[in-house]
Amino acid sequence: MSRDVCRNAWQAEAERDGRLGPAERASFARHAPSCADCTAELASLAALDDAMGALPSGERTALEHRRARQALLRAADAEIAGRAPVRRAPWLYATAAAAVLVLAVGAALRLSHPVHTEAVAVATAQFEVADVAAAQWSRETTGATTRLALRAGTAGFHVEHLEGAARFLVSLPDGEIEVRGTRFVVAVDGGHTRSVEVTEGTVALTLPGYAGLLRAGERWPAVAPAQASPTPSAPSAPPSSAAIDPPAATDRHVASPAPAPSPPSAPSVSTAATAPATSAAGTRFGEAMSAYSAADYGRADALFEAFVRDYPRDGRAEDATFLRADARARRGDAAGAASIAKQYLRAFPHGLRRTEARRLAGD
Amino acid sequence: MMAAQRMNPPAPATDAALLARVRDGDLGALGELYDRHAESVRRVLARLGLRPGDADDLTQATFLDVVRAAASYDGRDSARPWLVGMAVMRARRHRRSITRWAAHLVSVGREPSPPAAATPEAALDRQQQAQRAQRALDALAPKKREVFVLVVLEGLSGEEVATTLGVPVATVWTRLHYARRELRDALSRGER
Ligand SMILES: [Zn+2]
Numbered sequence: 001m002s003r004d005v006c007r008n009a010w011q012a013e014a015e016r017d018g019r020l021g022p023a024e025r026a027s028f029a030r031h032a033p034s035c036a037d038c039t040a041e042l043a044s045l046a047a048l049d050d051a052m053g054a055l056p057s058g059e060r061t062a063l064e065h066r067r068a069r070q071a072l073l074r075a076a077d078a079e080i081a082g083r084a085p086v087r088r089a090p091w092l093y094a095t096a097a098a099a100v101l102v103l104a105v106g107a108a109l110r111l112s113h114p115v116h117t118e119a120v121a122v123a124t125a126q127f128e129v130a131d132v133a134a135a136q137w138s139r140e141t142t143g144a145t146t147r148l149a150l151r152a153g154t155a156g157f158h159v160e161h162l163e164g165a166a167r168f169l170v171s172l173p174d175g176e177i178e179v180r181g182t183r184f185v186v187a188v189d190g191g192h193t194r195s196v197e198v199t200e201g202t203v204a205l206t207l208p209g210y211a212g213l214l215r216a217g218e219r220w221p222a223v224a225p226a227q228a229s230p231t232p233s234a235p236s237a238p239p240s241s242a243a244i245d246p247p248a249a250t251d252r253h254v255a256s257p258a259p260a261p262s263p264p265s266a267p268s269v270s271t272a273a274t275a276p277a278t279s280a281a282g283t284r285f286g287e288a289m290s291a292y293s294a295a296d297y298g299r300a301d302a303l304f305e306a307f308v309r310d311y312p313r314d315g316r317a318e319d320a321t322f323l324r325a326d327a328r329a330r331r332g333d334a335a336g337a338a339s340i341a342k343q344y345l346r347a348f349p350h351g352l353r354r355t356e357a358r359r360l361a362g363d
Numbered sequence: 364m365m366a367a368q369r370m371n372p373p374a375p376a377t378d379a380a381l382l383a384r385v386r387d388g389d390l391g392a393l394g395e396l397y398d399r400h401a402e403s404v405r406r407v408l409a410r411l412g413l414r415p416g417d418a419d420d421l422t423q424a425t426f427l428d429v430v431r432a433a434a435s436y437d438g439r440d441s442a443r444p445w446l447v448g449m450a451v452m453r454a455r456r457h458r459r460s461i462t463r464w465a466a467h468l469v470s471v472g473r474e475p476s477p478p479a480a481a482t483p484e485a486a487l488d489r490q491q492q493a494q495r496a497q498r499a500l501d502a503l504a505p506k507k508r509e510v511f512v513l514v515v516l517e518g519l520s521g522e523e524v525a526t527t528l529g530v531p532v533a534t535v536w537t538r539l540h541y542a543r544r545e546l547r548d549a550l551s552r553g554e555r
Contacts, residue, residue, distance in 0.1 A: 013540060017514065019521060048543060049515065051550050054492035055500065058409050058418075059402050069397050072423050073390050076430045080388045126416055160416030181420065183460065200460040216460060356391030 006037035016045050062293060063286050070319065127168060130156035132185065147171055154187040159201075175207035184214070196220045281311045288320065297327035318344075322353040325360050338362050378442035386433040397426055400443055403517070404450045410512045411454045412501060421453045428453070444519055448527030451509055458505060499549035507542035510535055 011028045014020045020028060032038040060068070127146070129137060135153035139146065148157075149171040159168050161181035170177040173191045177184075182201025187194040196205055197219035204213055205220055214220055288303035304320040304327070311317060321344045329337035341360035344351060351357065376384075376392075378399070384392035404425055408418040428449050436445065500508060513524045514535065525532040 013543065014536075017521060017536065017539065019536065044547060045543070048547055048550070051492065052496050052500070052511075052516065052546065054489065054496045055410065055516070056493055057406055058415070059406070065398075065401060068419065068423065069394055069401065072397055072426050073394055075423065075427055076393055077390055079427065079430055080390070160414075161420050181416075200457075353391055353394075355389045 006035050008032075008035065009037045009041045012038055012041040012045060016042075062289055063282065066289060066319075070315075126160040128156075128158045130158075132156050133187075145169065150186055150188050152188050154185065156183070156185045158183045172207070175205065175210075177206070178204045182216075281307070281314050281316070284310070285314075285316050285320065288323075292323055292327060295330075297331045300324075301327040301331075318348050318351050318353070321347060322351070322357060325357060329360055334362075377440045379436065379438050379440055382429070382433045382436045382442060385430060386436075393426065393430065396429065396442065396446075400446050401426065403443065404446050407447050407450050407512060407517060408454055410500065410516055411451065411505075411508060413454060413457065417457065421450065421457060425450045425453050444523040444527055447513060447517065447519065451513070451527060455505070495550060499546045502549050503542055503545055507538050507545065510538040511542040511546070514539055 008028065008031055011020060011024065012032070015025060015028055028038075032042060127148075129135070129148065131153070133154040135155035136151040137153075137155060138149050138151075140149070141147070145167045147169045151173065157170065157179075159179050159181055162168055168179050170179075170186065172186070172188060172193045174193055177186065177196065179201065182198060182203055184196060184198040184201075184203050186196050193207055196203065196214060198214045198216055200216050202213055202215045205211070207220075210220065284303070284307050288300055288307055291297075291303055292300035301324050304324045307314075307320045308317045308324075321340065325337045325340035325344055328334075328340060337360045341357040341362075344357045345354060345361060348354070376395075378396060381392040381396050385396065401422055405418050405422040408421050408425075409415065413421060425446060429446070432449070436442065439445065500511070503511065509528065510524060513519045513527065514521060519527070521532050521535045525535050528535070
């Protein structure tokens with residue numbers, strides 16, 4: 001600093017943040033134009049806002065939003081109802097093909113002490129493998145299943161939440177790990193798994209003499225030898241009161257061998273999530289949603305109706321039916337809304353929109 | 364009883380009204396809140412440094428928190444600051460978990476490899492600007508970053524941010540001041 005800057009310069013920032021009192025504001029407004037420091041400071045602040053304004057907003061498409069919303073409502077429904085959540089649903093962000101992001105190599109991990117990471121993106125799972133110590137691993141993808149074989153060494157894994165039917169497994173020389181979305185570190189040596197440590201999420205670990213879940217903060221083998229080894233699966237479908245995140249639910253979510261992807265005849269599991277974004281059904285639903293979002297309710301009603309007619313088994317048929325009723329209501333057609341809401345309640349008696357539908361149905 | 368309120372006109376309800384319905388188990392109200400605020404919550408998460416998949420995850424988690432916390436909502440018309448606050452808390456927890464993971468990776472120990480070489484950027488100007496801004500933001504310490512994101516990028520008031528973060532307003536302004544200073548430094552370094 002060769003000279004002192006104007007002592008009022010701090011007011012530029014305060015002014016920008018709206019924290020000057022009226023008198024101070026007025027006085028600063030008089031002062032600033034004739035003061036080089038304050039003018040420069042104001043310009044610099046404006047330039048900063050401009051520069052930071054270049055950040056992408058990263059909004060999802062309407063369809064992505066929609067699917068995430070559907071997944072949220074299913075998870076919330078399970079939680080509100082206090083029944084064992086259908087844990088497949090919550091993580092169906094299901095951006096399908098659109099979700100195939102290419103993760104930047106190395107940029108993914110910001111470690112003060114960087115280790116080499118390899119980021120891999122496939123249609124079914126996004127994950128990173130950090131080679132911590134001489135990790136030897138290979139990858140194999142079959143359909144929606146991604147399998148990494150860790151033969152030796154120590155590797156850190158970060159698996160992002162998986163879409164619908166996607167599975168992610170780590171094969172160990174003597175066992176297996178299945179996850180849905182988590183961070184963990186595995187060490188293999190001499191053909192044996194030496195340790196598994198979970199820092200986020202939950203993994204299902206199967207080894208000779210051990211089968212159970214490890215949650216964030218847990219490791220196998222437990223440091224204390226006397227561990228209460230969780231039984232592999234005793235998910236006794238508890239009609240428990242709404243416990244937040246009941247363990248049994250997590251058990252089911254992670255440990256269940258995720259039976260084959262839902263058949264198309266099972267609309268209760270969102271098939272929407274597994275349908276590729278570019279499918280005809282997806283396009284059609286998207287068109288209807290666009291009309292709905294644009295408040296073109298007449299057109300939305302017609303498009304949703306056609307969608308339900310043509311794709312009655314699609315997971316979005318439920319939403320489409322409800323939105324028809326809603327569109328009618330928004331156009332002021334209460335009778336039409338009530339009639340479609342009743343259709344909805346007949347077709348989806350446990351539907352996520354049943355509360356609203358009952359209201360629209362007028363009962 | 365909320366259930367008796369049957370013929371709601373399609374006029375927009377306040378967030379507070381929607382939250383009252385969420386508290387009573389109305390998923391439609393949760394969906395509506397989601398439509399209003401999910402993209403904004405997700406954007407905040409992304410700007411706090413979460414990668415897209417994690418931002419998706421935490422957006423869902425935040426809205427599930429809404430179900431649990433609806434009963435304690437303070438009744439302000441717009442729930443955005445409250446939602447953003449919950450997202451910030453989620454992001455903090457997530458960061459701690461990553462930090463532990465990273466620390467563990469390192470503690471297992473081995474010679475660090477050199478960081479991956481920077482890719483040559485021959486990209487569009489706009490893209491470069493975005494990257495520059497992103498790098499500058501990424502370099503901020505978490506607390507400064509939170510304040511900058513919430514006040515400047517998201518337009519929350521100092522008071523709202525103070526409430527959200529549980530700090531005095533003066534602290535918000537101080538952090539913001541240092542955040543700006545660091546960002547300006549980082550951006551001007553990037554120019555050279
Ligand atoms: Zn001045």
